[in-house]
Amino acid sequence: MLYNYKMVIQYEGGRYQGWQRQESTDNTIQGKLENIFSRMCGYPTQVDGSGRTDAGVHAVGQTANVRFREQYAPQEILDYANRYLPEDIRIASCIEVPERFHSRLHVVRKTYCYRVHVGRVADVFTRRYVYHLPEQLDLPKMRRAATELVGEHDFRAFTSAKKGKKSTVRRVESITIEQVGEEIRFTYIGNGFLYHMVRILTGTLIEVGQGMRTPESVAEVLASGDRALAGYLVPPQGLCLMNVEYP
Amino acid sequence: MLYNYKMVIQYEGGRYQGWQRQESTDNTIQGKLENIFSRMCGYPTQVDGSGRTDAGVHAVGQTANVRFREQYAPQEILDYANRYLPEDIRIASCIEVPERFHSRLHVVRKTYCYRVHVGRVADVFTRRYVYHLPEQLDLPKMRRAATELVGEHDFRAFTSAKKGKKSTVRRVESITIEQVGEEIRFTYIGNGFLYHMVRILTGTLIEVGQGMRTPESVAEVLASGDRALAGYLVPPQGLCLMNVEYP
Numbered sequence: 001m002l003y004n005y006k007m008v009i010q011y012e013g014g015r016y017q018g019w020q021r022q023e024s025t026d027n028t029i030q031g032k033l034e035n036i037f038s039r040m041c042g043y044p045t046q047v048d049g050s051g052r053t054d055a056g057v058h059a060v061g062q063t064a065n066v067r068f069r070e071q072y073a074p075q076e077i078l079d080y081a082n083r084y085l086p087e088d089i090r091i092a093s094c095i096e097v098p099e100r101f102h103s104r105l106h107v108v109r110k111t112y113c114y115r116v117h118v119g120r121v122a123d124v125f126t127r128r129y130v131y132h133l134p135e136q137l138d139l140p141k142m143r144r145a146a147t148e149l150v151g152e153h154d155f156r157a158f159t160s161a162k163k164g165k166k167s168t169v170r171r172v173e174s175i176t177i178e179q180v181g182e183e184i185r186f187t188y189i190g191n192g193f194l195y196h197m198v199r200i201l202t203g204t205l206i207e208v209g210q211g212m213r214t215p216e217s218v219a220e221v222l223a224s225g226d227r228a229l230a231g232y233l234v235p236p237q238g239l240c241l242m243n244v245e246y247p
Numbered sequence: 248m249l250y251n252y253k254m255v256i257q258y259e260g261g262r263y264q265g266w267q268r269q270e271s272t273d274n275t276i277q278g279k280l281e282n283i284f285s286r287m288c289g290y291p292t293q294v295d296g297s298g299r300t301d302a303g304v305h306a307v308g309q310t311a312n313v314r315f316r317e318q319y320a321p322q323e324i325l326d327y328a329n330r331y332l333p334e335d336i337r338i339a340s341c342i343e344v345p346e347r348f349h350s351r352l353h354v355v356r357k358t359y360c361y362r363v364h365v366g367r368v369a370d371v372f373t374r375r376y377v378y379h380l381p382e383q384l385d386l387p388k389m390r391r392a393a394t395e396l397v398g399e400h401d402f403r404a405f406t407s408a409k410k411g412k413k414s415t416v417r418r419v420e421s422i423t424i425e426q427v428g429e430e431i432r433f434t435y436i437g438n439g440f441l442y443h444m445v446r447i448l449t450g451t452l453i454e455v456g457q458g459m460r461t462p463e464s465v466a467e468v469l470a471s472g473d474r475a476l477a478g479y480l481v482p483p484q485g486l487c488l489m490n491v492e493y494p
Contacts (some may be wrong), residue, residue, distance in 0.1 A: 010370075010371045010372070011371060012371050012372065031331070058372075060371075060372070078368070082368060082369075087369065087371070087374055088371055089371070090368050090369060090370070091368070091369050092368055121329060121337050121338070121339055122334065122337060123257075123261065123337070124257045124258060124259050124307075124334070124335055124336065124337050125257070125305075125307070127335075129335055129372070157376075237311070246445070
């Protein structure tokens, strides 16, 4: 019998090599958390996240779980970790959950947000969280293109992952594009996203907004399954994992 | 005849020794701007700000002016400076103004905002711009105390400046205190503020909110003119110069 704890984790990704623990560096978010929990309980621990985030990508709602041999008060886990974590990583909440709960396998829905700042002058206070692209983007056209991407599709054309045996079919529930001041926010909700998928979708929509491709052409890219036909990979700092939902 | 340009300047103050140029360091915002403008025009320039901000204090609406011997397109000045400024300082706008305009002498009104984050867990994304004080603060009491401070008063008790010949009378038009999520925002509007005044006012109001002093006692502090009776100096990173107004 193990005691299982579910945590919501926030981080500014700029200083890290992404979520996933790596042999070659201890500069990952998963690695930082595992080190701290192992020190707390005195034996090696494993922190399972809802999925990886790339180097430079942020999270306000990453969700993970960790199992211990003994029971802790959730508040004790939260306070201990926040005392030793660097200040760009925080555990926002922690609750005890049934032993079988798994933060990756049981995901129902994820929300990602990509922020593009289109003002002429870069913004001092949001610069770490936006992609600065001082251009006019055609919102109605980008919204029309987005409707072609919503639904259950094979998104092979929109991933940097090598072709393998794993399914590249995902269900995108919605893509909303809104302008807030000088910022354009792309919000993606779906049951899962492939490696680089949100950033390539955004790059493709931006090319539509720039008039470099038509809204309708996006359906052809999807049908082709060819990465070379999709748009460019936008930089990581505009991306944030907002929320992960479970049954 | 000189050509005079008024600029709105934004900066994240965390890395700087404050606004004012100093002999001992080139790490000031005024110093950075003067160096860039001198390089642009080929002779020494002087950038006059609406007032100093302390080390660590931010600005979204600092206002300054600079005079040149020859005429430039304002957009040219803005683009040149933003190309060479570090990314935590930006010129947000630039316009040509009459030669006599002076950004310090002609100030009518300034707005400062001080942000306190009262949540238990520090916030990853706003941590550079707030003072984290995980405590319950009594808003109605703080608001009652604030009414004692509004108006034209001698604020000698609320400054770290040494006693001198200069007047310590200032007119505070309003102090508003609002809660936004886990944040309490103190907004000060007035015709001018003494050295450390906003931060000492905020520290005093916080002590009222903690129940350490009564709302009414604030009037006595004001009347005493004694710095030792006022509250503590809150840290700089919660403070931001929001706006400077001219006739």
